[in-house]
Amino acid sequence: xxxxxxxxxxxxxxxxxxxxxxxxxxxxxxxxxxxxxxxxxxxxxxxxxxxxxxxxxxxxxxxxxxxxxxxxxxxxxxxxxxxxxxxxxxxxxxxxxxxxxxxxxxxxxxxxxxxxxxxxxxxxxxxxxxxxxxxxxxxxxxxxxxxxxxxxxxxxxxxxxxxxxxxxxxxxxxxxxxxxxxxxxxxxxxxxxxxxxxxxxxxxxxxxxxxxxxxxxxxxxxxxxxxxxxxxxxxxxxxxxxxxxxxxxxxxxxxxxxxxxxxxxxxxxxxxxxxxxxxxxxxxxxxxxxxxxxxxxxxxxxxxxxxxxxxxxxxxxxxxxxxxxxxxxxxxxxxxxxxxxxxxxxxxxxxxxxxxxxxxxxxxxxxxxxxxxxxxxxxxxxxxxxxxxxxxxxxxxxxxxxxxxxxxxxx
Numbered sequence: 001x002x003x004x005x006x007x008x009x010x011x012x013x014x015x016x017x018x019x020x021x022x023x024x025x026x027x028x029x030x031x032x033x034x035x036x037x038x039x040x041x042x043x044x045x046x047x048x049x050x051x052x053x054x055x056x057x058x059x060x061x062x063x064x065x066x067x068x069x070x071x072x073x074x075x076x077x078x079x080x081x082x083x084x085x086x087x088x089x090x091x092x093x094x095x096x097x098x099x100x101x102x103x104x105x106x107x108x109x110x111x112x113x114x115x116x117x118x119x120x121x122x123x124x125x126x127x128x129x130x131x132x133x134x135x136x137x138x139x140x141x142x143x144x145x146x147x148x149x150x151x152x153x154x155x156x157x158x159x160x161x162x163x164x165x166x167x168x169x170x171x172x173x174x175x176x177x178x179x180x181x182x183x184x185x186x187x188x189x190x191x192x193x194x195x196x197x198x199x200x201x202x203x204x205x206x207x208x209x210x211x212x213x214x215x216x217x218x219x220x221x222x223x224x225x226x227x228x229x230x231x232x233x234x235x236x237x238x239x240x241x242x243x244x245x246x247x248x249x250x251x252x253x254x255x256x257x258x259x260x261x262x263x264x265x266x267x268x269x270x271x272x273x274x275x276x277x278x279x280x281x282x283x284x285x286x287x288x289x290x291x292x293x294x295x296x297x298x299x300x301x302x303x304x305x306x307x308x309x310x311x312x313x314x315x316x317x318x319x320x321x322x323x324x325x326x327x328x329x330x331x332x333x334x335x336x337x338x339x340x341x342x343x344x345x346x347x348x349x350x351x352x353x354x355x356x357x358x359x360x361x362x363x364x365x366x367x368x369x370x371x372x373x374x375x376x377x378x379x380x381x382x383x384x385x386x387x388x389x390x391x392x393x394x395x396x397x398x399x400x401x402x403x404x405x406x407x408x409x410x411x
Contacts, residue, residue: 009049011105012098015112016045019094022119023087044091045098052099060099068092090119143300144179152176175307177212179300198227199280202234206241213238214377214393218385228389233279235381236272236396243269246345254349256359261366264404268370271403275396305383330365337369338376344369367404374401 020041044067051063071088093115101108157169198217205213214235221231243265250258336344348365352358374397381397382390 005053005102008102008105009046009053011109012049012101013042013046015097015101015108016042016094018112018116019045019090019097019119022116023090041091041094045094045101048095048098049102053102060095064092064095067095086119086122090115144176147172147179147300148176171307175300175303177209179303198230198234199237199276200234202231203237203241205234206238207245210238210242211373211377211380215380215384218381218383218389218393221389222384222386225386225388228392229279229282231385232389232392232396233276233282235393236276236279236400239272239377239397239400240269240276242341243272246341250345250349254353254359254362257349257352257362257366260359260363263407263410264363264367267407268400268404272396272400275399279392279396330368333365334368334372337372341369341373344373363408367401367408370404371401374398 017038020038023041024038047063047067048060051060068088071091074088097108097112097115100111152169152172155169155172157167159167198220202213202217205216217231217235217238221228246261247258247265250261333344333348345366348362348369352362377397378390378394381393385393
């Protein structure tokens, strides 16, 4: 026990040294230097650890108050030169981290690293907030934070409405998902440019939701028509992620079903990649002024429309399955695909895995789900983007599903 405590107190001391090294570099020299450096931070962290280990929470509170008072006095003497409170707050935080290391050394060490990164990134953070971040971006970030941290926890988390398939919290998560994908595309756009940024963002976001990605890209293209080729590339690449995810899920659920679906999935994936590359190259060659990369990172109204559309598709799918039951597997899979093509495929593959369905008989229901999901994506593309975006993305979607069906004719 004593040996374990010694190790944890050593971690407390290490945390203080780690934070103190960063603060020492900011301390300055001469008579105008800051009052706390590496030794002060190391002793503060060790004091926090010793207080909790031998005196408990009451002694730790007293220690934190004393060090906080000393930090306040130091601030009073140096505020004319440096009006910031970063060092003083960091000192009290170091005391608490030193105490936390006695009980949760791993967590305390991780938090200490995070604190050091935050302190060391001072100049970059200030430059980002003052020169890079726009007022509109800040506004939208606050809207997203409120939607995720305030509204989401207050949303009812139980089924409501007919058939009991619509969960308000799930619906709101869909809206948040759309906003998150839109924001990720915006960040990629500004960081990498339209040609690479939107295409890469679309592919990665497709693993979360291809329909949401298509909607977010459509909104981006509608806002800035010059970005349309890159947005179309990102939207079509999201279908590549859909196919890749389908392969992984079928492999985990029923390898026999994956074997039966290998040609349709291969043809669909190749068609999606080929179509997306055409627009990715066009987007990369198109010169867009840096100012044109800006815009609205998030679109609350469009996100709500998307969530409502997916909820409607879910309701129709559930009503159809309730009506047909197990008798209409093909139709039920098609209606299930309106909301989520992966759910429909897994349901069919599960029947194969349990021996209730032959692998060859699973191909048509899964393709029916993919086809109906393509219908959902075309509706989302038409609603979220402008006419030009729809005319460019919809042929790509049809080519992907058409290639999947065409593979059956060649088999």
